[in-house]
Amino acid sequence: MVEVNYQKVTPELAARLAEITGPRYVIYADSEKMFPYSHDETFEGGYTSMPEVVVKPRTAAEISRIMQLAVQERIPVTPRGAGSGLSGGAVPLFGGILLSLERMDSILEIDRENLMVVVEPGVITNELNRTLAGEGLFYAGYPLSLESCFIGGNVAENAGGARAVKYGVTGRYVHGLEVVLPGGEILELGGKRLKDVTGYDLLHLLVGSEGTLGIFTRITLRVLPLPPASAVLLAPFPDVESAVKAAPRMMIETGIIPSAIELLDRRSMELCCRFRGEKVPNMETAGSYLLIEVDGALEEVERSYNLLADKCLDGGALDVYVANTPTTREKFWKLRAVIGEALKAYCGENAAEDIVVPPANIPALLAECENLSSRYGLDSVCFGHLGDGNLHIHLLKKEENMPPEKWREAVHAVLSKLYTRARLLGGTLSGEHGIGHKRKKYLPYVMGEAELALMQGIKTVFDPTGILNPGKITGPDPGP
Amino acid sequence: MVEVNYQKVTPELAARLAEITGPRYVIYADSEKMFPYSHDETFEGGYTSMPEVVVKPRTAAEISRIMQLAVQERIPVTPRGAGSGLSGGAVPLFGGILLSLERMDSILEIDRENLMVVVEPGVITNELNRTLAGEGLFYAGYPLSLESCFIGGNVAENAGGARAVKYGVTGRYVHGLEVVLPGGEILELGGKRLKDVTGYDLLHLLVGSEGTLGIFTRITLRVLPLPPASAVLLAPFPDVESAVKAAPRMMIETGIIPSAIELLDRRSMELCCRFRGEKVPNMETAGSYLLIEVDGALEEVERSYNLLADKCLDGGALDVYVANTPTTREKFWKLRAVIGEALKAYCGENAAEDIVVPPANIPALLAECENLSSRYGLDSVCFGHLGDGNLHIHLLKKEENMPPEKWREAVHAVLSKLYTRARLLGGTLSGEHGIGHKRKKYLPYVMGEAELALMQGIKTVFDPTGILNPGKITGPDPGP
Numbered sequence: 002m003v004e005v006n007y008q009k010v011t012p013e014l015a016a017r018l019a020e021i022t023g024p025r026y027v028i029y030a031d032s033e034k035m036f037p038y039s040h041d042e043t044f045e046g047g048y049t050s051m052p053e054v055v056v057k058p059r060t061a062a063e064i065s066r067i068m069q070l071a072v073q074e075r076i077p078v079t080p081r082g083a084g085s086g087l088s089g090g091a092v093p094l095f096g097g098i099l100l101s102l103e104r105m106d107s108i109l110e111i112d113r114e115n116l117m118v119v120v121e122p123g124v125i126t127n128e129l130n131r132t133l134a135g136e137g138l139f140y141a142g143y144p145l146s147l148e149s150c151f152i153g154g155n156v157a158e159n160a161g162g163a164r165a166v167k168y169g170v171t172g173r174y175v176h177g178l179e180v181v182l183p184g185g186e187i188l189e190l191g192g193k194r195l196k197d198v199t200g201y202d203l204l205h206l207l208v209g210s211e212g213t214l215g216i217f218t219r220i221t222l223r224v225l226p227l228p229p230a231s232a233v234l235l236a237p238f239p240d241v242e243s244a245v246k247a248a249p250r251m252m253i254e255t256g257i258i259p260s261a262i263e264l265l266d267r268r269s270m271e272l273c274c275r276f277r278g279e280k281v282p283n284m285e286t287a288g289s290y291l292l293i294e295v296d297g298a299l300e301e302v303e304r305s306y307n308l309l310a311d312k313c314l315d316g317g318a319l320d321v322y323v324a325n326t327p328t329t330r331e332k333f334w335k336l337r338a339v340i341g342e343a344l345k346a347y348c349g350e351n352a353a354e355d356i357v358v359p360p361a362n363i364p365a366l367l368a369e370c371e372n373l374s375s376r377y378g379l380d381s382v383c384f385g386h387l388g389d390g391n392l393h394i395h396l397l398k399k400e401e402n403m404p405p406e407k408w409r410e411a412v413h414a415v416l417s418k419l420y421t422r423a424r425l426l427g428g429t430l431s432g433e434h435g436i437g438h439k440r441k442k443y444l445p446y447v448m449g450e451a452e453l454a455l456m457q458g459i460k461t462v463f464d465p466t467g468i469l470n471p472g473k474i475t476g477p478d479p480g481p
Numbered sequence: 482m483v484e485v486n487y488q489k490v491t492p493e494l495a496a497r498l499a500e501i502t503g504p505r506y507v508i509y510a511d512s513e514k515m516f517p518y519s520h521d522e523t524f525e526g527g528y529t530s531m532p533e534v535v536v537k538p539r540t541a542a543e544i545s546r547i548m549q550l551a552v553q554e555r556i557p558v559t560p561r562g563a564g565s566g567l568s569g570g571a572v573p574l575f576g577g578i579l580l581s582l583e584r585m586d587s588i589l590e591i592d593r594e595n596l597m598v599v600v601e602p603g604v605i606t607n608e609l610n611r612t613l614a615g616e617g618l619f620y621a622g623y624p625l626s627l628e629s630c631f632i633g634g635n636v637a638e639n640a641g642g643a644r645a646v647k648y649g650v651t652g653r654y655v656h657g658l659e660v661v662l663p664g665g666e667i668l669e670l671g672g673k674r675l676k677d678v679t680g681y682d683l684l685h686l687l688v689g690s691e692g693t694l695g696i697f698t699r700i701t702l703r704v705l706p707l708p709p710a711s712a713v714l715l716a717p718f719p720d721v722e723s724a725v726k727a728a729p730r731m732m733i734e735t736g737i738i739p740s741a742i743e744l745l746d747r748r749s750m751e752l753c754c755r756f757r758g759e760k761v762p763n764m765e766t767a768g769s770y771l772l773i774e775v776d777g778a779l780e781e782v783e784r785s786y787n788l789l790a791d792k793c794l795d796g797g798a799l800d801v802y803v804a805n806t807p808t809t810r811e812k813f814w815k816l817r818a819v820i821g822e823a824l825k826a827y828c829g830e831n832a833a834e835d836i837v838v839p840p841a842n843i844p845a846l847l848a849e850c851e852n853l854s855s856r857y858g859l860d861s862v863c864f865g866h867l868g869d870g871n872l873h874i875h876l877l878k879k880e881e882n883m884p885p886e887k888w889r890e891a892v893h894a895v896l897s898k899l900y901t902r903a904r905l906l907g908g909t910l911s912g913e914h915g916i917g918h919k920r921k922k923y924l925p926y927v928m929g930e931a932e933l934a935l936m937q938g939i940k941t942v943f944d945p946t947g948i949l950n951p952g953k954i955t956g957p958d959p960g961p
Contacts, residue, residue: 112841115729138733161676161678169653192839192908195840196641196912197912198638199924199928202652202685209682255706257706258705298784358674359597390675391676430679432675451668455943456683458943461942462935
């Protein structure tokens, strides 16, 4: 463990923060108001830590002054977007200053000529898309938390989501960043340019750095013409394996890359249906469901869903249902989107995983998961982004009254073995939720000393005093 | 200038290299055989430097041993692909060991289930595509040097090319790298996974690092289903401005992202036609030409080129010519592809630039270029990737007998002012050719101290002894 020597936030420091942002935007010595900033949406307990002070700056210049103060006084600073993260990345592990970007929520520019938008980090992802739709444009980043998450958090986590199989993840669309470095310098990286090989790609090193290397204050994103049409197919398969095999084959044989290929195992589909009070066909015989979306010009979408439906049937699908009206499309997507809530309602505590493997190795991973779960007295459900090989496995207690200590031990035993197996299958810990605090201890299961040392070295280059979001990805762990 | 203290290659060191690779694969004390390794394809003179020894390893293990030896003896090592670079990146500025990847030229795996290929760095880009075509697949990286360049070089430079507007640049397709670090450690980064947020994105930091942070020995690339059809439009416009304005508008209004939108000004089209002994229509009245490619399913391609042709005409095109057979498509592309050779034939020495700006600012950049060129007694031609805002401006001597000293001064005067203007227009030095040695001195024109310091810091983390490809992007300059 690295030695930590952070100072405490004093009333004087809180007053100096208030001078920077105005006193309305500082919360100090008020546990109730600070509590919402002590956690994110991580399913498991144990990822909560109270800040000593919350500050809500409005500009990069204010953030720069806060960082200079923090360095000078050796106070840790944890940046926070919407708090919708799933790995504890925005949790102020060492207390200190919680820096919320919630007030930096403006869409600064929609540039139709260059197909770019410039936004502040606190813009809600789907609000950007609602605004863009009026211009015939869309932003292709699509985390399923899009109704609450911030663009800044999407960039910090390099968020993925359901449409990455065709559109890629957040980083593909990030072309410019204004960023405040831990020392307070304000840097402009990239801009409205589609290509840039001018030196090392610092911009995309910052994307996905989970708020540990810098704080984004302005983000330039590429947008695309809004596809005029889309359709969703729901295809029940007899088992997971046949669904997994059907997916790449349909892409090669038709030349079509769907905008989404989501997998739900029978168990997760049951939970979603129960939560929504709905039914889907073939529940008696289906072992899994594929939810496939295509988008584009109307003629292209019609051609595509007919071809893909045929390929699903060729691949063993029990049937195929097409949703090509807004209502039916939304019905299918809603089922998929509620899975998180449905799981929380079903079983308060569960371990939400985010393993990614080469898509063809998903059946092997799931088989191992079932073995391990049952060996350690746990249950599991599985769903996720089949097109990307990014599976969300949730471990659940088999018996509600399993003692907390035993539950934690069982989860650790399953995960450590599952991660090792994932590595051997060509996979890794996290496809889109990130490392944060939650998965830091598992990094050595998938990477060696040299890689860990490079990451620590990079952290030190950006943040020599170690005050920015300490304990995430690299760095110290808080005491017990 | 950083102090440099490299040692010279001795006969003993050459012998130790021969022990590692076998004596057949070491060239020492043979200037004639070493000469081809002293330069790349940079147009301007002055980017040539002889290696002291050339070594051609076959495996990552051999490269690891070479690097350990080099660190121990303090000998600089310059990795080299096909030598088709345009910024001096593969030139051994400080002599030392030239490490050629030419023998590592195997396609190791075509994985249809995961839509991935695994290749060695010395595979020629278009040879990969010829092999993949037989499988109904393609690799979307498309530098126009694709008949000679190596995949490893493409990754090292994050090569762009003509199809980036739809398909993005090389980095988008790189999902795994085996890399030998300067100290000799062999690292595995990424793999056959489409998403990965497990720690900092070291993989994409290495992409585009121009052989200064590590040497790639195995590369995992995503491939796509081969589009069954394509068509090329040639649209003459009365001037550059109307062509530039037409491009984004056609994308927004049709929802179609063409696979290429290339611009040639009248001058570069004339040179290409003269070089090929061909004619294109409207040469009397056209001020520029757009070459637009669409690909996809046959019906989609037909629909797309009709829509785009209409939009070209709406945008002021003098006419539109459609090439939808292999022969006519190739005729149009060949005209664009020969521009480099045509320019060399027309004027032996010219300064080839690679500025990228927001596409809408291209007319402003070109106006400034014309002003500056004529002010300093130079000529200029311009062509490039309009869809990306990535323009290749070539400065030429107006009078063939301009004295070398005056030519160099004029080029420097124009470039330093042009880069400053590019920065103010939201652009930067290089969209796809890289910094290498050629543009290193211009980095401060587009980035500040803090950014340069971060890059130097990262270089030191990867290469603490500074032996890998010194003098490129960061680091020391050789003496006069």
